[in-house]
Amino acid sequence: xxxxxxxxxxxxxxxxxxxxxxxxxxxxxxxxxxxxxxxxxxxxxxxxxxxxxxxxxxxxxxxxxxxxxxxxxxxxxxxxxxxxxxxxxxxxxxxxxxxxxxxxxxxxxxxxxxxxxxxxxxxxxxxxxxxxxxxxxxxxxxxxxxxxxxxxxxxxxxxxxxxxxxxxxxxxxxxxxxxxxxxxxxxxxxxxxxxxxxxxxxxxxxxxxxxxxxxxxxxxxxxxxxxxxxxxxxxxxxxxxxxxxxxxxxxxxxxxxxxxxxxxxxxxxxxxxxxxxxxxxxxxxxxxxxxxxxxxxxxxxxxxxxxxxxxxxxxxxxxxxxxxxxxxxxxxxxxxxxxxxxxxxxxxxxxxxxxxxxxxxxxxxxxxxxxxxxxxxxxxxxxxxxxxxxxxxxxxxxxxxxxxxxxxxxxxxxxxxxxxxxxxxxxxxxxxxxxxxxxxxxxxxxxxxxxxxxxxxxxxxxxxxxxxxxxxxxxxxxxxxxxxxxxxxxxxxxxxxxxxxxxxxxxxxxxxxxxxxxxxxxxxxxxxxxxxxxxxxxxxxxxxxxxxxxxxxxxxxxxxxxxxxxxxxxxxxxxxxxxxxxxxxxxxxxxxxxxxxxxxxxxxxxxxxxxxxxxxxxxxxxxxxxxx
Amino acid sequence: xxxxxxxxxxxxxxxxxxxxxxxxxxxxxxxxxxxxxxxxxxxxxxxxxxxxxxxxxxxxxxxxxxxxxxxxxxxxxxxxxxxxxxxxxxxxxxxxxxxxxxxxxxxxxxxxxxxxxxxxxxxxxxxxxxxxxxxxxxxxxxxxxxxxxxxxxxxxxxxxxxxxxxxxxxxxxxxxxxxxxxxxxxxxxxxxxxxxxxxxxxxxxxxxxxxxxxxxxxxxxxxxxxxxxxxxxxxxxxxxxxxxxxxxxxxxxxxxxxxxxxxxxxxxxxxxxxxxxxxxxxxxxxxxxxxxxxxxxxxxxxxxxxxxxxxxxxxxxxxxxxxxxxxxxxxxxxxxxxxxxxxxxxxxxxxxxxxxxxxxxxx
Numbered sequence: 001x002x003x004x005x006x007x008x009x010x011x012x013x014x015x016x017x018x019x020x021x022x023x024x025x026x027x028x029x030x031x032x033x034x035x036x037x038x039x040x041x042x043x044x045x046x047x048x049x050x051x052x053x054x055x056x057x058x059x060x061x062x063x064x065x066x067x068x069x070x071x072x073x074x075x076x077x078x079x080x081x082x083x084x085x086x087x088x089x090x091x092x093x094x095x096x097x098x099x100x101x102x103x104x105x106x107x108x109x110x111x112x113x114x115x116x117x118x119x120x121x122x123x124x125x126x127x128x129x130x131x132x133x134x135x136x137x138x139x140x141x142x143x144x145x146x147x148x149x150x151x152x153x154x155x156x157x158x159x160x161x162x163x164x165x166x167x168x169x170x171x172x173x174x175x176x177x178x179x180x181x182x183x184x185x186x187x188x189x190x191x192x193x194x195x196x197x198x199x200x201x202x203x204x205x206x207x208x209x210x211x212x213x214x215x216x217x218x219x220x221x222x223x224x225x226x227x228x229x230x231x232x233x234x235x236x237x238x239x240x241x242x243x244x245x246x247x248x249x250x251x252x253x254x255x256x257x258x259x260x261x262x263x264x265x266x267x268x269x270x271x272x273x274x275x276x277x278x279x280x281x282x283x284x285x286x287x288x289x290x291x292x293x294x295x296x297x298x299x300x301x302x303x304x305x306x307x308x309x310x311x312x313x314x315x316x317x318x319x320x321x322x323x324x325x326x327x328x329x330x331x332x333x334x335x336x337x338x339x340x341x342x343x344x345x346x347x348x349x350x351x352x353x354x355x356x357x358x359x360x361x362x363x364x365x366x367x368x369x370x371x372x373x374x375x376x377x378x379x380x381x382x383x384x385x386x387x388x389x390x391x392x393x394x395x396x397x398x399x400x401x402x403x404x405x406x407x408x409x410x411x412x413x414x415x416x417x418x419x420x421x422x423x424x425x426x427x428x429x430x431x432x433x434x435x436x437x438x439x440x441x442x443x444x445x446x447x448x449x450x451x452x453x454x455x456x457x458x459x460x461x462x463x464x465x466x467x468x469x470x471x472x473x474x475x476x477x478x479x480x481x482x483x484x485x486x487x488x489x490x491x492x493x494x495x496x497x498x499x500x501x502x503x504x505x506x507x508x509x510x511x512x513x514x515x516x517x518x519x520x521x522x523x524x525x526x527x528x529x530x531x532x533x534x535x536x537x538x539x540x541x542x543x544x545x546x547x548x549x550x551x552x553x554x555x556x557x558x559x560x561x562x563x564x565x566x567x568x569x570x571x572x573x574x575x576x577x578x579x580x581x582x583x584x585x586x587x588x589x590x591x592x593x594x595x596x597x598x599x600x601x602x603x604x605x606x607x608x609x610x611x612x613x614x615x616x617x618x619x620x621x622x623x624x625x626x627x628x
Numbered sequence: 629x630x631x632x633x634x635x636x637x638x639x640x641x642x643x644x645x646x647x648x649x650x651x652x653x654x655x656x657x658x659x660x661x662x663x664x665x666x667x668x669x670x671x672x673x674x675x676x677x678x679x680x681x682x683x684x685x686x687x688x689x690x691x692x693x694x695x696x697x698x699x700x701x702x703x704x705x706x707x708x709x710x711x712x713x714x715x716x717x718x719x720x721x722x723x724x725x726x727x728x729x730x731x732x733x734x735x736x737x738x739x740x741x742x743x744x745x746x747x748x749x750x751x752x753x754x755x756x757x758x759x760x761x762x763x764x765x766x767x768x769x770x771x772x773x774x775x776x777x778x779x780x781x782x783x784x785x786x787x788x789x790x791x792x793x794x795x796x797x798x799x800x801x802x803x804x805x806x807x808x809x810x811x812x813x814x815x816x817x818x819x820x821x822x823x824x825x826x827x828x829x830x831x832x833x834x835x836x837x838x839x840x841x842x843x844x845x846x847x848x849x850x851x852x853x854x855x856x857x858x859x860x861x862x863x864x865x866x867x868x869x870x871x872x873x874x875x876x877x878x879x880x881x882x883x884x885x886x887x888x889x890x891x892x893x894x895x896x897x898x899x900x901x902x903x904x905x906x907x908x909x910x911x912x913x914x915x916x917x918x919x920x921x922x923x924x925x926x927x928x929x930x931x932x933x934x935x936x937x938x939x940x941x942x943x944x945x946x947x948x949x950x951x952x953x954x955x956x957x958x959x960x961x962x963x964x965x966x967x968x969x970x971x972x973x974x975x976x977x978x979x980x981x982x983x984x985x986x987x988x989x990x991x
Contacts, residue, residue, distance in 0.1 A: 352877045
C-alpha cells in the first residue's frame with residue numbers, strides 16, 4: 001500500500017479539476033471521491049468536524065445576539081440591521097418573536113448539530129477504526145450517507161433562518177400546540193415545517209452513523225482487542241451509539257405525528273383549542289403525549305451529547321496524568337448504568353405538566369439514582385489526577401475544565417431532580433445554568449479537548465499550544481462567568497425564554513448580573529476566534545507532528561503521521577494489553593502502548609501478565625508494528 | 629466614518645496580534661525548542677487553576693452571602709416554607725460536596741504538575757474506595773429523596789373539600805380568573821366550542837345552572853390562611869401558572885385541566901410591611917413558552933385576609949350580569965333562576981333578549 005503515503009495538504013490543490021471525467025479506479029481517487037463523497041472514515045470525520053465548527057460559530061453568535069437583548073435591554077441594535085433586516089424594529093430593538101426564534105435555533109443547533117453530529121460524528125468516525133485497529137468502518141458507504149444526510153439536514157435548517165416568517169420559534173423542545181399552529185406564532189409556519197424535515201433527515205443520519213459504529217466496534221476489533229482492552233473512548237462511543245439507536249426513532253415518531261397534526265388534520269397532540277377567533281375541530285389529542293415522546297429521546301440525548309465527551313476526556317486525562325485511568329471497569333460500569341437509567345428518567349422534565357403526581361415520584365426516585373454513577377465518574381477522574389505527573393496540554397486543560405463543569409453543573413441536578421423543589425425551579429434560569437454547564441459546556445469542552453488532542457493524527461501537524469492556552473483560559477473563566485450567575489437569577493425565579501423582565505416587579509432586579517453574563521458571553525465567543533485561527537492556520541502551517549506526540553498507548557498513535565487510506569501501511573497491529581499502562585513500575589518509559597506484547601516487557605509485568613506471554617505466541621504470526 | 633475608523637482599528641489590532649504570534653513562533657523555532665517536550669512553563673497552569681479556584685470560590689461565597697436578599701424570594705405559602713427548607717438543606721449538602729471536590733481536584737492539578745524526575749503512581753483501582761464513594765452518595769441522596777417525596781406527596785394530595793376554588797385560564801397573552809360565585813360556590817361547566825369573541829371568553833355553558841353566578845376577574849384575589857385550589861386550563865397553546873412567592877407552578881394545557889392547591893400565609897399588606905416596601909405586589913407569570921407576548925403574560929395577585937376576601941367576592945358582579953345578552957342562551961325554564969342567581973333585576977329581561985338578537989344579527 002505504497003500509495004497511502006500521500007500528503008493530504010499538498011493534494012488539496014492538485015486534484016480538483018475534471019476529477020469526475022475519469023471512470024477508472026485509481027487508488028487515491030479523484031477530488032470528488034477523496035474529499036467530497038469520501039468513504040474514508042477520517043475524511044468523513046473531518047467533514048463532520050468542520051460542519052460542526054460552522055454550526056458552533058453560528059449557534060454561539062445567535063446566543064450573543066439574544067444576550068445583547070437580555071444584558072443591555074436599552075441598547076440600540078440598529079447596527080445589526082444590515083444582517084437582521086426587518087427583525088430589528090424601527091426603534092432599534094430586537095423583534096420579540098425573532099428573539100424566540102433565536103433561542104429556538106440556538107438550542108437546536110447546539111444540541112443536535114454541534115454536540116451530537118459535530119462531536120459524535122467527528123470522534124466516533126475518526127477514533128473507532130483507529131483505536132480498535134480496523135481499516136475503516138464496517139460500511140464506508142453508509143458512513144458517507146450519514147454525513148450527506150446530515151449535510152442536507154444542515155442546509156435545510158440553515159435555509160430556514162432566512163425565511164420571511166423566520167425559523168422555528170417554539171423553543172428547541174417544539175411543544176405543540178404552539179409548534180403545530182401557524183396562527184400561534186410566526187415560526188410555526190414554514191419555519192417549523194423545515195425544522196421537522198431537517199430533523200427527520202438528521203435522525204436518519206444519526207441512525208446510519210450509529211448502526212455503523214456499533215457494528216464496527218463489535219465486529220472489526222483487531223486481534224487481541226477484547227472488550228476489556230478497549231479504550232474508554234470506544235466504550236463511550238459504543239454506549240452513545242446504542243442509546244441513539246434506541247431513542248432517536250422515538251423522536252422521529254414524535255416529529256412524524258406532529259407533521260400529521262400540522263399538515264393532515266390529525267389530532268395526536270391537539271384538543272380543545274380556541275385560537276384566532278375560532279374553535280379548532282381537533283379533539284382527543286394530548287399535548288402531554290408529545291412531551292413524553294420528545295423527552296424519551298430528549299433525556300437520553302443529554303447522554304448522547306455527554307458520554308462521548310466523557311470518553312474523550314478519560315483518555316486525555318489518563319494520557320496526560322501519565323497514570324492509568326482510575327477504576328477502568330467502574331468507568332465502564334457507570335457509563336452502562338447511566339445509559340440504562342437515561343431511558344427511565346425522562347419525565348423529570350415534566351413534573352409540573354399536570355402529569356400524574358405518582359409518576360412524578362417514581363421519576364424523581366430514578367432521576368436521583370443517576371447521580372450515583374455520575375459521582376463515581378467524577379471521583380475516578382479526580383483520583384486519576386492524584387499522584388499523577390500532569391502535563392497541561394491544551395487537550396488536558398479542556399478535559400480538566402470538563403470535569404469541573406460536569407461537577408458544578410451536575411450537582412445542581414440534585415435540586416431539579418427533586419420534584420418538590422423543581423416546582424419552583426422548573427423553567428427558570430436555574431435550569432438554564434444547570435444544563436448549560438453539565439451538558440453544554442462540559443460536552444463542548446470535551447469536543448475541544450478532542451480536537452486539540454487528536455489534531456496531530458487528523459492533520460499531521462500540531463496546533464499552536466500557546467494559542468490553545470489563551471483559548472482555554474478565556475473560555476474556562478468566560479463560561480463560568482456566563483453560567484454561574486444564572487443560578488442566582490434562577491433561584492430568584494426569573495423565567496426562561498423571556499424577552500424582557502421589566503413587566504414584572506418580581507423580576508426587576510439583576511440588571512447587573514445579566515449585563516455581566518452578556519459581556520462574558522461576548523468575550524467567550526470572541527475567544528473562539530483564537531481557536532479558529534489556530535485550527536485553520538495549523539492545518540496548513542502548524543509544526544509537523546511526530547507519530548505519537550503525547551506518548552500515548554492507544555493504537556491510533558502507531559499509524560504514520562499522515563494516516564493513509566486503510567490506516568496502517570502494513571499489517572494491523574495486534575493488541576496485547578489494556579490501554580492504560582502508564583507509569584508502570586519497572587517499565588523503561590512511562591508508557592507501554594497496547595501493541596507491545598508482555599514478552600517484551602518482563603521488567604514491568606505483573607504475575608498474571610507473565611502467564612499471558614504463553615498465549616501471545618499462539619497468534620497467527622501477524623507482524624507487530626513496533627515503532628520503538 | 630466612525631465605523632470605518634473602528635473597522636481599521638480592529639484590522640490593525642488583529643494584524644499586530646498576528647505579527648506577535650509569528651515572531652514568537654519564529655523565535656521558538658530559532659531557539660530550537662525540542663519537539664513534544666513538556667514545556668518548563670507547564671506548571672503555570674496548575675498555579676492558574678489554584679488562583680482561579682480561590683478567586684471563584686471567594687466570589688461565590690461573598691456574593692451568596694452579601695446578596696442573599698436579592699436572590700432569595702420571600703416565601704408566602706405553607707408548602708413553600710417546607711420546600712424552601714428542603715432547598716436550603718440540599719444546598720448545604722451540595723455546596724459542601726461541590727467545594728470539597730473542587731478544592732481536591734484543583735489542589736491535585738497544582739500539586740502533581742509535571743516533573744521530569746518523578747514517576748506517576750501506577751494506581752489502577754481500589755475496590756474499597758470505589759465502594760465507599762458509590763455508597764455514600766447513594767445514602768445522602770436517598771435521604772434527600774425521601775424528604776422530597778414526602779413533601780411532593782403532601783403538595784399533590786387532593787385538596788380539602790372546603791378549599792376556595794379559582795379557575796385560571798391562559799390564553800395568548802393574558803390570564804383570566806373565574807370564581808364560582810357566592811351563591812353556589814360551584815364553577816359552571818365550560819366547553820371550548822362555546823367560546824366566542826363577543827363576551828363568552830370562558831366558553832361558559834349556560835345550560836348549567838352553576839354557571840349563573842360565576843364571575844370573572846382580571847386580577848387573582850385569594851385569601852390568606854385558607855386552602856386555595858387553582859383549576860387551570862388553557863384555550864390555545866401551553867401556558868404555565870407561576871406564582872413565585874407561593875412556590876406554585878403548574879402548566880395550563882389545552883384539553884387537559886390541571887390543578888394546584890396551596891395555602892397563602894401572608895396578605896399583600898403583611899408582605900408590604902415585612903419587606904418595608906409599600907409598593908410590593910404579588911405577581912403571576914407564565915413559564916411555558918407561548919409565543920410573542922410570553923414575557924408579558926402577567927396577572928396581578930392580591931392576597932386578602934379572609935374577611936376582606938369574602939367582601940371582595942360579594943362586591944363582584946356575576947359574569948352573566950355583565951353580559952346580559954347571554955341570558956338568551958339560558959334554557960327558558962331556568963332564565964328567571966339565572967337572573968336571580970346573577971343578580972340581574974328581572975324586569976330587564978325583555979331588553980336583554982333584544983340585545984342578544986342584535987348580537988346574533990351582527991354575527
